[in-house]
Amino acid sequence: MVWDRFVVGLMLAAIAVGEVGAADGQGEPKKEPPPRAIRADGGLTPPATPLVACDPYFSIWSMADRLTDGPTRHWTGKIHPLTCLIRIDGKAYRMMGDQPSDVPALEQTRLEVLPTRTSYGFRGAGVDVELVFLTATLPESLDFVSRPVTYLIWNISANDGKPHRVRLYFDAGAEIAVDQPRQQVEWATEKAHGLSIARVGSREQAVLGKRGDDLRIDWGYFYLAAPQSQVSAADRAVCRAEFVAGERLPEWDQRMPRAADDAGPALAAMLAEGRAAADGKPLSRWLMLAYDDLYSIQYFGENLRPYWRRKGASAHDLLKISAEDLDYLKRRCPEFDAELMGDLTRFGGERYARLAALAYRQCFAAHKLAADAYGQPLFFSKENFSNGCIGTVDVIYPASPLILLTSPSLTKAMLVPVLDYASSPRWRFPFAPHDLGQYPWANGQRYGGGERSEENQMPVEETGNMLIMLAALAHLEGNADFAGRYWPLLARWAAYLEEKGYDPENQLCTDDFAGHLARNVNLSAKAIVALGAFGKLARMRGDLKSAEHYDQLARQMAARWVKEADDGDHFRLAFDKPGTWSQKYNLVWDRLLGLNLFPAEVAQREMAYYRKVQNRFGLPLDNRTTYTKLDWILWTATLTGKREDFEALVDPVYDMLNHTPDRVPMTDWYWTENARKRGFQARSVVGGVFLGLLYDKAVWTKWSRRDQSRLQPWAPSPANTQPAQPSG
Numbered sequence: 001m002v003w004d005r006f007v008v009g010l011m012l013a014a015i016a017v018g019e020v021g022a023a024d025g026q027g028e029p030k031k032e033p034p035p036r037a038i039r040a041d042g043g044l045t046p047p048a049t050p051l052v053a054c055d056p057y058f059s060i061w062s063m064a065d066r067l068t069d070g071p072t073r074h075w076t077g078k079i080h081p082l083t084c085l086i087r088i089d090g091k092a093y094r095m096m097g098d099q100p101s102d103v104p105a106l107e108q109t110r111l112e113v114l115p116t117r118t119s120y121g122f123r124g125a126g127v128d129v130e131l132v133f134l135t136a137t138l139p140e141s142l143d144f145v146s147r148p149v150t151y152l153i154w155n156i157s158a159n160d161g162k163p164h165r166v167r168l169y170f171d172a173g174a175e176i177a178v179d180q181p182r183q184q185v186e187w188a189t190e191k192a193h194g195l196s197i198a199r200v201g202s203r204e205q206a207v208l209g210k211r212g213d214d215l216r217i218d219w220g221y222f223y224l225a226a227p228q229s230q231v232s233a234a235d236r237a238v239c240r241a242e243f244v245a246g247e248r249l250p251e252w253d254q255r256m257p258r259a260a261d262d263a264g265p266a267l268a269a270m271l272a273e274g275r276a277a278a279d280g281k282p283l284s285r286w287l288m289l290a291y292d293d294l295y296s297i298q299y300f301g302e303n304l305r306p307y308w309r310r311k312g313a314s315a316h317d318l319l320k321i322s323a324e325d326l327d328y329l330k331r332r333c334p335e336f337d338a339e340l341m342g343d344l345t346r347f348g349g350e351r352y353a354r355l356a357a358l359a360y361r362q363c364f365a366a367h368k369l370a371a372d373a374y375g376q377p378l379f380f381s382k383e384n385f386s387n388g389c390i391g392t393v394d395v396i397y398p399a400s401p402l403i404l405l406t407s408p409s410l411t412k413a414m415l416v417p418v419l420d421y422a423s424s425p426r427w428r429f430p431f432a433p434h435d436l437g438q439y440p441w442a443n444g445q446r447y448g449g450g451e452r453s454e455e456n457q458m459p460v461e462e463t464g465n466m467l468i469m470l471a472a473l474a475h476l477e478g479n480a481d482f483a484g485r486y487w488p489l490l491a492r493w494a495a496y497l498e499e500k501g502y503d504p505e506n507q508l509c510t511d512d513f514a515g516h517l518a519r520n521v522n523l524s525a526k527a528i529v530a531l532g533a534f535g536k537l538a539r540m541r542g543d544l545k546s547a548e549h550y551d552q553l554a555r556q557m558a559a560r561w562v563k564e565a566d567d568g569d570h571f572r573l574a575f576d577k578p579g580t581w582s583q584k585y586n587l588v589w590d591r592l593l594g595l596n597l598f599p600a601e602v603a604q605r606e607m608a609y610y611r612k613v614q615n616r617f618g619l620p621l622d623n624r625t626t627y628t629k630l631d632w633i634l635w636t637a638t639l640t641g642k643r644e645d646f647e648a649l650v651d652p653v654y655d656m657l658n659h660t661p662d663r664v665p666m667t668d669w670y671w672t673e674n675a676r677k678r679g680f681q682a683r684s685v686v687g688g689v690f691l692g693l694l695y696d697k698a699v700w701t702k703w704s705r706r707d708q709s710r711l712q713p714w715a716p717s718p719a720n721t722q723p724a725q726p727s728g
Contacts, residue, residue: 037065038658044354045111045658048075048665050118051082051133052150053365056382056439057217058291059682060176063663067096067120067131068105074176075365075384075665075682076214081173081266083236084152085243088125089164092244095122095131096170100240114337115360126160127276136329137364138336139406140706142377144329146307146369148291149322153330155282156274164276168285169243171236171268172224174200174260176291179210179218181261187233189252193320196231198267199223203257208298211441213388220294224267225319226287236266243270288322290315297370297380297390298441299417300718304378310371343699347692348646351654356689358657362666363402363687368440369413373715379403379413382439384682389446391417391436394458394510395685397465398631401694402687404472409709411473412482417442418466419486420717426451427719430496431459432466444719448508460501460523461509463493464530468589471533472694475593476704480540487541494534494550501527502557503575511621511629513669513679519575521565525598526586528557532595558597570609571602573622581609582622585635592694603639610636611648615672617656619649627678630656630668631688638692646692 039045045065051072052060060080064070074080084096085103094105106129110121116137122129134151138144156166174185177200187200201221209219224231232239234253242249249270258265274283292315295303308318337357344353370378381396383389396414403411422433426444434457436442448456467490474480483490504527506518517523535550565571573580584606590597610619618628619636630653637649657666660675665682694700 036659036661042351043111044113044351044358044654046113046358046666047657047660047663049111049113050135050358050361050365050665052289053135053137053361054148054150054291055296055368056366056384057293058148058176059365061665062096065111066105066108067111068094068098068108070098072097074216076216077664078175078216079173080176080216081171081236083169083171083240083266084131085169085240086129086156087165087167087169087243087246088127090246091125093124095120095129100237100244103240103244113354113358113361115340115357116333116337118361123159126158126162126164127166128157128159130155130282134329134333135361135365136325136333137361138332139403139410140708142307142369142407142409142709145364145407145410146377147318147322148293148306148308149318150289151286151322151326151329152289153284153286154271155284156276157282158276158278161278163278165273166276166283167243167273168271169240169268170224170271170287171239171266172222172289173236174222174265174267177201177218177220177222178260179216182259183218184257185260185265186257187252187265187267189231189233192316193323194227195225195319195323196227196229196269197223197225197319198231198233198252198269199315200233200265200267207295208303208440211388211438213383213385213439215388217291217293220292221315222267223290223292223315223319224269224287225290225323226269226271227323228272229287230270232268233265234268236264236268239266239268286326288319290318290322292318296368296440297378298443299370299372299378300421300443300721302373302718304370304372307369307371307377310375340703343693343696347696347699348643348650352646352650352692355650355654355657358666359686359689360402362682363399363684366399366682366684369410374712376712376714377409377413377709378417378714379410380417380436380439380442381414381684383435384680384684386680386683387447388439389435389437390439390442392447393418393432393434393462393465395683397469397510398635398685399687400469400472401691402689404469404476405690405693405700405703407707407709408473408477408704409707409711411469412711415466415469415473416714417717419489420714421719422466423486423489424717424719429454429457429459430492431457431500432462432493434458434462456508458508458510458512460497460504460507460527463497464501464523464526464586465510466490467493467497467530467533467537468526468593471536471593472589474537474540476700480537483537484541490534490537491546494531497527497531497534498550498553501531502560514621514624517574519577521561521572521574522582522584522586524557524561524565524575525584528554528561528597529586529589529593529595531557532597533589533593536593536595554595554597562599562602570606573624580623581613583610583619583632583636584639585632588635588638588691591641592691600640606636607640607642607645611645614649614652616652617659617670617675618652618672620672626672627669628672629685630666630670631685634689635691638695641695 106122106124232249532554539547662677
């Protein structure tokens with residue numbers, strides 16, 4: 001996990017003088033937002049609701065309770081405007097966006113976030129409208145996961161016993177195709193495959209031209225496509241006015257190129273008019289939003305295509321097959337959502353299921369699936385709003401439960417780039433790397449000393465993370481074949497942890513915003529579990545000598561840990577700091593992997609203490625301050641395996657999401673007294689919410705076996721032939 005060290009210093013200074021919650025994690029002063037309206041039914045109203053949830057660049061959210069209360073935005077907060085109007089019996093109403101402000105908004109009656117869909121309900125003028133945003137993130141098919149497509153589906157029914165004439169209008173701003181609205185854009189319209197299509201892209205088309213965190217894409221093309229519709233690319237104000245007046249959309253605007261904020265060019269569609277009947281089948285309309293980025297990731301100097309393009313597909317091919325698959329997806333996605341929500345509810349209750357559904361959308365939207373030179377999948381995370389690193393190991397680690405649950409193929413695609421990089425001549429250290437670069441450039445580690453020195457590395461953290469995740473994959477598959485491809489590397493890592501893991505030196509761990517810490521008890525637990533995990537891998541490979549050595553070593557270390565970390569009714573933050581405590585979330589893998597290194601009494605004692613010291617909106621990370629990490633709470637909540645303990649720790653997190661005044665995609669770093677964001681948003685680490693389902697081997701096996709991918713060998717990593725890169 002990355003957080004700029006200068007910013008960390010400023011934050012620690014602010015904590016020392018009590019200036020908590022004064023900034024939004026991006027260095028800007030906070031304005032005190034109004035209090036949230038809490039639903040009477042106990043349901044979840046997310047601080048931000050996912051609409052388009054495809055990848056780090058194509059990610060659009062509603063940051064308001066009602067879809068008509070404000071403009072839609074990219075996860076970074078920049079306005080990426082989507083607008084929907086409806087004409088009912090000749091009168092116009094608004095269903096999405098806060099403009100035109102003189103068009104009245106239909107009453108919003110419902111909001112539900114599910115793993116692959118967000119569903120809104122509206123009522124007014126004699127009709128009920130369901131608006132569904134469907135992103136087919138079905139891990140059983142890498143083709144579906146890779147498609148940068150979101151469907152908008154409207155279902156309209158009369159509710160007053162009378163028929164009504166209905167017509168829908170939609171537009172999407174050109175801002176979606178640029179980083180800054182001052183950048184110039186060009187557009188076009190066409191017809192193909194029974195679809196009316198409009199597209200927009202930057203004039204410059206600097207493909208993979210920049211790296212960074214608070215950035216939007218400014219290459220490739222954004223598409224709107226709809227059947228039986230009129231589409232246009234023109235001034236959004238003119239298009240809306242024509243629709244409200246009952247006229248046709250204007251012809252496409254030829255004044256281009258021009259800036260995205262110059263008279264607001266937008267892609268607009270007016271869908272076919274229909275009749276909402278008093279009974280019978282609802283009137284249904286749909287369109288697609290898609291983004292063709294041409295090339296997605298720069299991988300050690302080579303530009304990688306998105307996975308859906310691996311066989312030469314074009315944007316037209318993407319739109320064609322996506323339209324053809326819609327009927328199937330309208331059946332499959334509700335089935336998928338219902339089954340997953342059922343499993344989540346059985347494990348942790350309805351509140352947990354709602355939280356997990358939101359986490360599902362956010363986790364996948366923070367990844368990009370690309371293809372290597374052989375067409376094999378490589379799955380890259382972006383470390384959103386914490387320096388923007390790509391393939392960060394201690395971001396992969398907390399996100400891994402969702403990926404492990406649903407797709408062994410994606411798990412391997414996530415680990416291969418790190419393993420290949422660590423195996424290359426460029427990585428000369430005996431421990432695992434922290435990251436692959438800064439998104440979307442995976443050209444070598446940027447964090448700390450990079451490839452040059454051991455300064456500000458996370459040696460025990462990342463090495464332990466990799467060994468644990470590889471053991472979890474082997475535990476699922478029943479063999480260690482994948483780990484065996486990298487066995488000399490893993491053996492070096494195990495030897496490193498044997499020497500350095502039990503009593504860690506002064507170093508950073510994944511919670512690097514808290515600063516360096518020596519003798520970190522939770523980090524020690526990670527190293528111990530990782531050594532046990534390596535022993536498990538060795539046993540699965542038939543290397544009984546190594547298995548016995550590392551199993552015995554891990555057990556000896558665990559017994560020593562219990563004695564030296566003991567602080568009466570709990571265990572310490574650091575071995576040499578009595579009167580301290582911390583969440584011991586790394587212990588979860590001891591039970592999940594069947595290692596049984598630590599006595600059950602450790603978890604029971606810790607849980608009893610946690611329940612005494614947690615605050616209104618959650619359990620602090622440790623005794624040093626009152627902020628916490630959402631992902632780690634959800635891991636810690638599973639330690640005892642008791643439903644009452646789980647709910648006791650998870651319910652305050654759920655309440656935080658309903659109460660926080662910070663309207664951003666789910667933060668994982670927040671203050672537990674007031675539900676304010678401390679930093680971070682829209683990050684993939686919330687995939688860790690799904691860890692609980694891994695305890696049920698039947699559930700884990702059921703979901704993972706639906707993975708339809710048949711992987712072939714990956715291409716040799718270009719890291720083997722690229723020179724080392726400077727850090728910074």
